[in-house]
Amino acid sequence: MGGREYRMRFRPEPPYTHGQPPRTAVLLCNLGTPEAPTASALRRYLAQFLADPRVVEIPKPIWWLILHGIILRVRPKKSAAKYASIWMPEGSPLKVWTERQATKLSGWLGERGHQLTVRYAMRYGNPSVAAELDRLKAEGATRILILPAYPQYSGTTTASVFDAVYAWAARTRNIPELRFVNRYHDDPGYIAALAQRIRAHWQSHGQPDKLVMSFHGVPARTLQLGDPYHCECHKTARLLATELGLEASQWQLTFQSRFGKAKWLEPYTEPTLVALAQSGVKHVQVVCPGFTSDCLETLEEINQEAREAFLHAGGQTFEYIPCLNDSDAWITALADLAERHLTGWPTRELPDPAALAAQRAAALALGAKQ
Ligand SMILES: C=CC1=C(C)c2cc3[nH]c(cc4nc(cc5[nH]c(cc1n2)c(C)c5CCC(=O)O)C(CCC(=O)O)=C4C)c(C)c3C=C
Numbered sequence: 580m581g582g583r584e585y586r587m588r589f590r591p592e593p594p595y596t597h598g599q600p601p602r603t604a605v606l607l608c609n610l611g612t613p614e615a616p617t618a619s620a621l622r623r624y625l626a627q628f629l630a631d632p633r634v635v636e637i638p639k640p641i642w643w644l645i646l647h648g649i650i651l652r653v654r655p656k657k658s659a660a661k662y663a664s665i666w667m668p669e670g671s672p673l674k675v676w677t678e679r680q681a682t683k684l685s686g687w688l689g690e691r692g693h694q695l696t697v698r699y700a701m702r703y704g705n706p707s708v709a710a711e712l713d714r715l716k717a718e719g720a721t722r723i724l725i726l727p728a729y730p731q732y733s734g735t736t737t738a739s740v741f742d743a744v745y746a747w748a749a750r751t752r753n754i755p756e757l758r759f760v761n762r763y764h765d766d767p768g769y770i771a772a773l774a775q776r777i778r779a780h781w782q783s784h785g786q787p788d789k790l791v792m793s794f795h796g797v798p799a800r801t802l803q804l805g806d807p808y809h810c811e812c813h814k815t816a817r818l819l820a821t822e823l824g825l826e827a828s829q830w831q832l833t834f835q836s837r838f839g840k841a842k843w844l845e846p847y848t849e850p851t852l853v854a855l856a857q858s859g860v861k862h863v864q865v866v867c868p869g870f871t872s873d874c875l876e877t878l879e880e881i882n883q884e885a886r887e888a889f890l891h892a893g894g895q896t897f898e899y900i901p902c903l904n905d906s907d908a909w910i911t912a913l914a915d916l917a918e919r920h921l922t923g924w925p926t927r928e929l930p931d932p933a934a935l936a937a938q939r940a941a942a943l944a945l946g947a948k949q
């Protein structure tokens with residue numbers, strides 16, 4: 580590599596100062612979402628998302644023809660209409676919830692005496708992983724914990740977040756200490772937060788004939804290729820059912836959001852709901868434990884499309900139980916998780932009273948518990 584090329588690759592950075600105290604940050608990374616519920620925003624988002632070789636494992640020359648020749652011509656308009664039906668006044672639900680989680684988590688970790696920064700980033704779209712890492716570094720972060728918003732590890736999601744971090748590190752001269760959370764599908768705090776969400780629903784609505792736990796699917800082939808996602812979804816579901824005291828006949832795991840013509844993990848959510856209705860099951864509740872924030876896949880695909888299919892097939896009541904979002908039990912679980920992953924750094928940071936007060940104020944503004 581020539582000198583100029585080298586300088587271009589490793590961008591100039593502020594000079595390193597000896598004796599600076601270590602500064603820790605947590606980066607909560609979620610999938611990403613379009614900027615607006617419009618066809619042009621959807622085209623930009625889907626072009627980036629579906630070009631990721633972690634997401635679509637088809638040889639590039641063939642996939643490029645399908646993606647640019649068909650999918651990006653047809654899907655943006657259809658998907659935009661779906662997004663429009665779930666859009667919140669503040670923006671896309673996925674981003675709104677992820678941002679609230681980061682703000683609340685920051686406040687709660689501050690309450691526990693940690694002086695650290697919590698930010699969120701999106702793997703596709705904005706704020707990008709690279710931009711947030713640049714920002715954290717510019718603010719003096721020397722240690723960064725990468726916390727994907729996915730409890731179950733999958734090469735298609737978790738590993739893709741890590742790819743983005745590695746790509747950023749590959750062009751960074753003075754790389755902060757990095758830590759990665761791979762999975763927390765069996766974390767007791769996560770399971771307890773899910774159980775609490777469901778029990779709260781039961782208090783006002785009662786128990787269903789069947790509780791359907793619907794996870795996002797992945798191509799079935801990835802299971803044979805060693806992706807642990809399928810097994811981790813099953814373990815989450817099993818632990819949750821045990822925590823809720825459910826017998827095998829009272830719940831079922833399904834996989835949703837099939838994309839393309841290949842076989843995906845089964846059983847598929849919507850056909851299962853239709854079959855349940857046809858077999859005489861009247862009252863179902865659906866929960867999506869693999870999604871930590873409500874998004875298109877839960878609010879539209881489950882709460883609109885799947886509801887319609889179940890009721891049309893003869894079901895009587897369909898209740899959707901919202902995702903963890905910014906519920907107190909979930910933020911507690913995230914804080915515990917981050918804390919466990921943050922222990923053992925060689926030096927402890929000294930709390931900064933001004934930063935603590937600011938974090939507390941932000942958390943209080945969101946109604947966080949004292
Ligand atoms: C929770 C984990 C997720 C896995 C695993 C996952 C795999 C995966 N997804 C696609 C294709 C699409 N997914 C889309 C939306 C979407 N996917 C997840 C999560 C996982 N995906 C979320 C949280 C969302 C919602 C985003 C939002 O903005 O609300 C979409 C886009 C929507 C659409 O146009 O229908 C596509 C496409 C594949 C191919 C895949 C694994 C190979």
Ligand SMILES: [Fe+2]
Binds near residue numbers: 795836
């Ligand atoms: Fe997806």
Ligand SMILES: [Fe+2]
Binds near residue numbers: 836875
């Ligand atoms: Fe979908």
